[in-house]
Amino acid sequence: MEEIKLDVQVRNEVGSRKVKAVYRSNQIPGVVYGGEQKTPMAIKLDRKAYEGIMRHHQGQNVIFHLNVLEGDKKLKDYTAIVKEEQHEPVSDTLRHIDFHRISLTEEIEVKVPLVAKGEAPGVKNDGGSLDHILWELDVVCLPTNIPDKIEVDVSALKIGDVVQLKDIVLPNGVRTKHDPEAILMSVAPPMKEFELPAEGEKDIEPEVIKEKKAEEPAAEAGEKAEEKPAKKEEKAKKEEAKG
Numbered sequence: 001m002e003e004i005k006l007d008v009q010v011r012n013e014v015g016s017r018k019v020k021a022v023y024r025s026n027q028i029p030g031v032v033y034g035g036e037q038k039t040p041m042a043i044k045l046d047r048k049a050y051e052g053i054m055r056h057h058q059g060q061n062v063i064f065h066l067n068v069l070e071g072d073k074k075l076k077d078y079t080a081i082v083k084e085e086q087h088e089p090v091s092d093t094l095r096h097i098d099f100h101r102i103s104l105t106e107e108i109e110v111k112v113p114l115v116a117k118g119e120a121p122g123v124k125n126d127g128g129s130l131d132h133i134l135w136e137l138d139v140v141c142l143p144t145n146i147p148d149k150i151e152v153d154v155s156a157l158k159i160g161d162v163v164q165l166k167d168i169v170l171p172n173g174v175r176t177k178h179d180p181e182a183i184l185m186s187v188a189p190p191m192k193e194f195e196l197p198a199e200g201e202k203d204i205e206p207e208v209i210k211e212k213k214a215e216e217p218a219a220e221a222g223e224k225a226e227e228k229p230a231k232k233e234e235k236a237k238k239e240e241a242k243g
Contacts, residue, residue: 035101118155
């Protein structure tokens with residue numbers, strides 16, 4: 001795990017108006033907390049320097065040696081990791097950083113990226129898809145033992161196969177509190193294609209039903225119309241018999 005020195009300035013500007021002044025000077029407001037010193041310290045740091053470091057490491061955990069200054073005067077030297085970044089919801093501009101003080105001789109819990117290694121036959125040959133059930137793994141270790149990533153070998157996975165936590169070997173000095181049965185990655189079968197009915201087909205059945213319903217009253221009317229002449233003829237015969 002690489003350790004990087006970073007100069008930060010004590011921030012006496014508090015409140016929304018003061019923070020806006022920090023933004024205008026192309027700096028990022030932040031706070032340092034935790035460790036033996038219970039009181040959080042408000043700081044500010046150069047945006048360009050910090051974002052350049054994080055772009056280079058691309059999501060990896062970084063140990064910072066914060067050189068805390070007040071003007072040109074050095075006040076403190078903290079070892080810390082980034083606990084949280086706050087971004088603007090729309091522009092994704094970095095607005096605030098929380099640093100957590102740590103000791104290099106005490107274990108900490110951090111998230112480490114899970115990365116697939118190899119190509120699964122179920123994907124390459126059978127058209128399946130590799131599903132990441134977990135993208136990160138919570139690990140416990142000394143700060144100096146934090147791995148940049150944990151590789152998961154998927155080169156033997158067929159359709160329906162999975163890799164569980166118990167199937168991988170963590171680096172030396174690294175452990176996790178996760179359930180050993182937890183699934184990390186799996187290979188899902190390809191999506192089935194369904195044929196859509198031709199245009200107009202789905203309307204045939206409702207039309208037939210409607211026609212039948214429309215024809216029923218007409219048929220009944222026809223039957224009644226046939227009944228009337230028959231009754232008249234029968235009545236005429238009876239009258240003729242009487243005469």
